[in-house]
Amino acid sequence: MDVTGPMPVLYVISDALGETAEFVGRAAAAQFVGIKTRIRRVPYVRDEAHLEEILEEAVAEQAILVYTLVLKGLRDYLERRAAERGLKTVDILGPVIEALSKQTGMEPTHTPNIIHRLDEQYFRKVEAIEFAVKYDDGKDPRGVLYADVVLIGVSRTSKTPLSMYLAHKGLKAANIPLVPEVIPPDELYAISPRKIIGLTLRPELLNQIRTERLKTLGLGASADYANLERIMQELEYARGIMKRIGCPVVDATGKAVEETASIVLEILFKGERNG
Missing domain, CATH: 3.40.50 (Rossmann fold)
Incomplete structure (x- = not known):
């Protein structure tokens, strides 16, 4: 036509x-x-x-x-x-x-452009959640080098739930357990201490949490994992590592994950401003 x-x-x-x-x-x-x-x-x-x-x-x-x-x-x-x-x-x-x-x-x-901003936020959150799962509990210490924040502490100091909570805020969080018998990965000393947050709990509370954890696993509360003296040794060891790194330390005793996350975010924000 x-x-x-x-x-x-x-x-x-x-x-x-x-x-x-x-x-x-x-x-x-x-x-x-x-x-x-x-x-x-x-x-x-x-x-x-x-x-x-x-x-x-x-x-x-x-x-x-x-x-x-x-x-x-x-x-x-x-x-x-x-x-x-x-x-x-x-x-x-x-x-x-x-x-x-x-x-x-x-x-x-x-x-x-709000829809594109929302899309970016969504995909960043998904990526952060995948990152937290991949680099949880020191599975691969290389994640430390690419993380927005690295959480360190002894077992049962809420490193994993805090990592996931921060991931939902769009932050890539890796976490490394501190155990006296295991040398911390070199990657921890290769990044800025401002990106690392040490987590700690009162020994008595940690003892209760670990005891309950052993019960859910069907194990006796007398295991070394929940022994108060052993817990105090672990906490002392962890404090030494945190002091050597020079990172901020947050006492999560009596705090919900959201409260601890708020403190962590404030520390990171101050670090960025002062950096």
Whole structure:
């Protein structure tokens, strides 16, 4: 089929990547067989000056403006200035946002590129969780070199649950158990002590926790693992390692994982600011 007249031009304008608007534009153009539509995507439009430049070019081509702008001020500006120039506009997100706002009674955040930010946060969290599992309990000390934070301490000082909690915050956490009979990995001394957090508990509480742990395993409470004297020796050994490294130490006695994590995050934040 022969088609006369100028080639239709769509300007896809967005304060993010513009993928959504471009997809809609191409889907619409596909409905017109035999007409070749040119689509020009203009991403990351964040101010009126940029819009003015686009409008000047659009006038010359009599382009249709298809846009996904979440900043209401920019949407209003584009609509007004396009109308003054006789340009057609299609607001893809605006009507849906308005409908949702009326239905929920909530105001939208008007945050550009928010879906990509959420995607990034999600994938970072998944990656951090996988990291915590892979480098839990000193399985592979090489993880120390790539971790955002390394937790060290004797057995049952909440290293694993704390690692997982921090992973859900997007931090890659490795943890290394400190045992008198096992030399700590060299990797611990190869990274900044500001990335290492020592965990400790009162001996009596550790004794209770380990005793309960042995019961769940069907073992007697008299095992050396839960012996109070042995526990005190382990804690003293761990304190020596932590002092040698020069890392911060957190006493997790009487604290929920969330409380300990809050302290750890504050220490890391201060370390970044002072670094």
